[in-house]
Amino acid sequence: MMTATNDYLGIAEVSILFQTSPSALYSQKHRGEAPGNLAVKVGKKLMWRRTDLEAWFDQQRQTADA
Numbered sequence: 001m002m003t004a005t006n007d008y009l010g011i012a013e014v015s016i017l018f019q020t021s022p023s024a025l026y027s028q029k030h031r032g033e034a035p036g037n038l039a040v041k042v043g044k045k046l047m048w049r050r051t052d053l054e055a056w057f058d059q060q061r062q063t064a065d066a
Helices: 010-018 022-031 050-065
Strands: 009-010 041-042 045-049
Touching: 009 022, 009 041, 010 022, 010 045, 022 041, 045 050
Parallel strands: none
Antiparallel strands: 009 045, 041 045
């Protein structure tokens, strides 16, 4: 079952959120690096689940604080 559309973000939204370019996200996906590798390909588009990005970001923040 799919949840509300705003639970998923496209590449333009993620690039704004992380202040990076779409090409950087494509490169990260190709190299297996986050946050690019958190994306799922849906047709021709990359989509990110908002909760996955938030969890990854929280983990990064905790690592930086340690």
